[in-house]
Amino acid sequence: MTTTRATNAQPDAVRMFSFGVFSKLEGAVTAGMIHLGDRLGLYAFLAENSNITSQELAVGCGLHERWVREWAYNQAAAKLITAHTSADGEVRFGLTDEAVAVLVSPDHPAYGMGMFHRLPQTMRALEDMPASFRTGLGFDYDSHGPEGAVGIERSFEPWNQTFLLPVVVPAIQGLEQRLSEGASVVDIGCGAGGAAMLLAQTFPKSQFKGYDISHYALERAKVRQAEKNLSNIKFVDPRTEPILQDRSVDFVMTFDCIHDMTHPQEMMQTIRGALKDDGVWLLVDIKALDGLEQNMAKNPMASLMYGISILSCMSSAMSSADGAGLGTLGFSATRAKSMAEAAGFSRFTQLDIEHSVNAFYEIRP
Numbered sequence: 001m002t003t004t005r006a007t008n009a010q011p012d013a014v015r016m017f018s019f020g021v022f023s024k025l026e027g028a029v030t031a032g033m034i035h036l037g038d039r040l041g042l043y044a045f046l047a048e049n050s051n052i053t054s055q056e057l058a059v060g061c062g063l064h065e066r067w068v069r070e071w072a073y074n075q076a077a078a079k080l081i082t083a084h085t086s087a088d089g090e091v092r093f094g095l096t097d098e099a100v101a102v103l104v105s106p107d108h109p110a111y112g113m114g115m116f117h118r119l120p121q122t123m124r125a126l127e128d129m130p131a132s133f134r135t136g137l138g139f140d141y142d143s144h145g146p147e148g149a150v151g152i153e154r155s156f157e158p159w160n161q162t163f164l165l166p167v168v169v170p171a172i173q174g175l176e177q178r179l180s181e182g183a184s185v186v187d188i189g190c191g192a193g194g195a196a197m198l199l200a201q202t203f204p205k206s207q208f209k210g211y212d213i214s215h216y217a218l219e220r221a222k223v224r225q226a227e228k229n230l231s232n233i234k235f236v237d238p239r240t241e242p243i244l245q246d247r248s249v250d251f252v253m254t255f256d257c258i259h260d261m262t263h264p265q266e267m268m269q270t271i272r273g274a275l276k277d278d279g280v281w282l283l284v285d286i287k288a289l290d291g292l293e294q295n296m297a298k299n300p301m302a303s304l305m306y307g308i309s310i311l312s313c314m315s316s317a318m319s320s321a322d323g324a325g326l327g328t329l330g331f332s333a334t335r336a337k338s339m340a341e342a343a344g345f346s347r348f349t350q351l352d353i354e355h356s357v358n359a360f361y362e363i364r365p
């Protein structure tokens with residue numbers, strides 16, 4: 001049957017389809033080369049030294065020229081770095097300003113190396129997936145090892161560093177004043193703690209607590225806290241030190257983590273139990289739409305996100321037998337609102353904040 005159907009296929013359509021399939025492989029392999037460019041300092045050296053040969057690039061990075069040359073050819077063919085043949089016949093490589101922003105500059109909001117940092121760990125999960133597809137059981141964030149936590153940190157912090165204080169905090173009515181005067185703040189799913197530490201540094205009268213179930217992320221957060229010498233923040237695992245249910249918290253934040261949780265509805269109830277009646281919850285999560293059709297139509301990155309969901313987000317959300325498994329694109333505004341209402345919140349506002357991947361919600365009891 002399958003053979004007969006394949007014989008019926010139109011040759012031109014087969015060529016087009018095959019090109020589409022191999023384009024995915026081209027993207028996957030080139031993504032691996034981006035990982036190497038970041039990890040080996042090739043982009044950083046190119047950003048500082050324009051118009052250089054593969055020999056100069058190799059020497060500058062302490063690497064073997066033949067390997068660097070092949071890497072540079074891949075990158076030039078993928079139009080990620082520039083390549084020009086000079087009058088002397090030598091090919092010289094460089095980066096555009098835009099490439100420097102995305103590939104080399106952690107302080108630029110478009111910096112994108114976090115996902116590539118953790119690419120080997122993310123793709124390694126493929127080895128676990130056949131079993132997960134059979135049993136239903138996924139893996140939490142620690143399955144990606146310590147470099148997985150660093151990759152997450154490098155993914156989210158550039159935007160936060162630039163926009164959290166000037167854009168996000170002022171968007172929530174009364175928050176800045178409350179934080180300045182001294183508030184109790186909780187960051188759930190805090191990862192390596194960058195967002196909470198930025199606020200803790202800026203608002204020294206406030207007390208912060210970061211919760212995460214990833215030991216690698218918590219370790220990283222504690223090291224960074226010690227480096228910054230911050231005494232108004234503590235990082236803990238909620239399984240050993242549960243989030244207090246005494247309605248004493250002024251401000252809860254959750255960045256890109258509710259959709260990763262095995263029990264998001266219960267977590268929302270916990271957040272309500274922690275918050276004061278006049279407290280506020282900042283929910284930041286993936287800008288998902290309702291259902292496959294809408295996500296396919298309006299999100300050019302939908303296939304990337306459904307794939308990352310399997311390898312990381314949904315896997316985490318299925319890491320216990322009764323996991324909700326929302327997945328990367330499974331937590332739309334509609335669903336977030338109805339789940340928040342079920343958890344006892346009555347005011348739900350989507351904030352007017354522009355972000356390539358995330359939506360921002362202000363939620364109040």
Ligand SMILES: C[S@@+](CC[C@H](N)C(=O)[O-])C[C@H]1O[C@@H](n2cnc3c(N)ncnc32)[C@H](O)[C@@H]1O
Binds near residue numbers: 190
């Ligand atoms: C995509 S990361 C985001 C980390 C961080 N908020 C950031 O923006 O960098 C999701 C985080 O949620 C954490 N997480 C998942 N389930 C959790 C739970 N039940 N309680 C606390 N943290 C959880 C994971 O360990 C992971 O660190």
